[in-house]
Amino acid sequence: xxxxxxxxxxxxxxxxxxxxxxxxxxxxxxxxxxxxxxxxxxxxxxxxxxxxxxxxxxxxxxxxxxxxxxxxxxxxxxx
Amino acid sequence: xxxxxxxxxxxxxxxxxxxxxxxxxxxxxxxxxxxxxxxxxxxxxxxxxxxxxxxxxxxxxxxxxxxxxxxxxxxxxxxxxxxxxxxxxxxxxxxxxxxxxxxxxxxxxxxxxxxxxxxxxxxxxxxxxxxxxxxxxxxxxxxxxxxxxxxxxxxxxxxxxxxxxxxxxxxxxxxxxxxxxxxxxxxxxxxxxxxxxxxxxxxxxxxxxxxxxxxxxxxxxxxxxxxxxxxxxxxxxxxx
Numbered sequence: 001x002x003x004x005x006x007x008x009x010x011x012x013x014x015x016x017x018x019x020x021x022x023x024x025x026x027x028x029x030x031x032x033x034x035x036x037x038x039x040x041x042x043x044x045x046x047x048x049x050x051x052x053x054x055x056x057x058x059x060x061x062x063x064x065x066x067x068x069x070x071x072x073x074x075x076x077x078x079x
Numbered sequence: 080x081x082x083x084x085x086x087x088x089x090x091x092x093x094x095x096x097x098x099x100x101x102x103x104x105x106x107x108x109x110x111x112x113x114x115x116x117x118x119x120x121x122x123x124x125x126x127x128x129x130x131x132x133x134x135x136x137x138x139x140x141x142x143x144x145x146x147x148x149x150x151x152x153x154x155x156x157x158x159x160x161x162x163x164x165x166x167x168x169x170x171x172x173x174x175x176x177x178x179x180x181x182x183x184x185x186x187x188x189x190x191x192x193x194x195x196x197x198x199x200x201x202x203x204x205x206x207x208x209x210x211x212x213x214x215x216x217x218x219x220x221x222x223x224x225x226x227x228x229x230x231x232x233x234x235x236x237x238x239x240x241x242x243x244x245x246x247x248x249x250x251x252x253x254x255x256x257x258x259x260x261x262x263x264x265x266x267x268x269x270x271x272x273x274x275x276x277x278x279x280x281x282x283x284x285x286x287x288x289x290x291x292x293x294x295x296x297x298x299x300x301x302x303x304x305x306x307x308x309x310x311x312x313x314x315x316x317x318x319x
Binding site for chain 1: 136137144173180182184186187229
């Protein structure tokens with residue numbers, strides 16, 4: 001199974017990188033973009049064919065290592 | 080006293096920390112490779128600065144799972160003195176030995192310069208030889224020093240006097256202008272509720288000798304030794 005994981009800063013946490021990118025977009029003429037937030041995307045292959053078990057494992061990976069749940073949230077897709 | 084300095088892959092301030100305790104303050108120092116699981120007879124542990132594991136994923140996120148951290152946690156839990164400097168502070172946060180987390184500096188830049196910090200709590204094992212409100216000039220060198228915690232934890236830390244150092248002007252005023260990285264409440268250093276674990280972003284180990292032009296960092300290490308002298312026995316922890 002393949003896990004696709006997105007880790008992003010929680011809403012309300014200042015994202016200066018997002019802001020910098022937003023300003024850059026604005027300078028390039030893209031006036032319609034707002035609230036740019038930058039996150040991480042990770043992919044991994046999981047040697048588990050049972051989807052329920054795979055979900056539990058990926059969630060644990062996120063909670064324990066892949067995201068710092070004090071400042072980040074995560075979501076994942078399993079295929 | 081016997082001081083352990085943990086060395087993670089890509090720690091780079093370990094030798095400065097060794098130098099302070101061994102050559103400047105005349106103590107026994109043991110360099111501890113991160114794979115060690117038994118820490119024997121240590122009076123204090125230092126987690127030094129650097130870029131452990133290349134800061135991959137998040138700074139300190141992988142180092143916190145190094146084999147040595149089990150023993151470091153036990154040492155801290157049993158009351159042992161632990162100081163985390165810069166990357167060491169980040170590792171203590173990721174390991175949950177101190178509350179909160181580090182964000183990227185607000186300016187997004189790696190900032191390398193002298194700053195001033197105010198000693199907000201001079202009653203800790205790390206600041207006992209300081210005056211309350213004393214201003215120390217210390218260098219910082221980091222990209223992720225923007226300390227964050229939730230409002231409830233911040234209030235508890237303020238009530239418990241866990242905020243030990245705050246960025247300030249040379250005159251000791253805590254202002255937004257004196258904050259180099261956007262850190263919440265100008266926080267530069269904190270301790271745990273029990274008072275035996277301290278994390279600080281500035282580098283006191285870089286200014287302990289007159290020939291370096293600044294000795295302001297020395298008082299942190301002197302405080303630690305004084306506190307250890309008052310406390311007594313070394314500790315043995317770990318699975319071996």
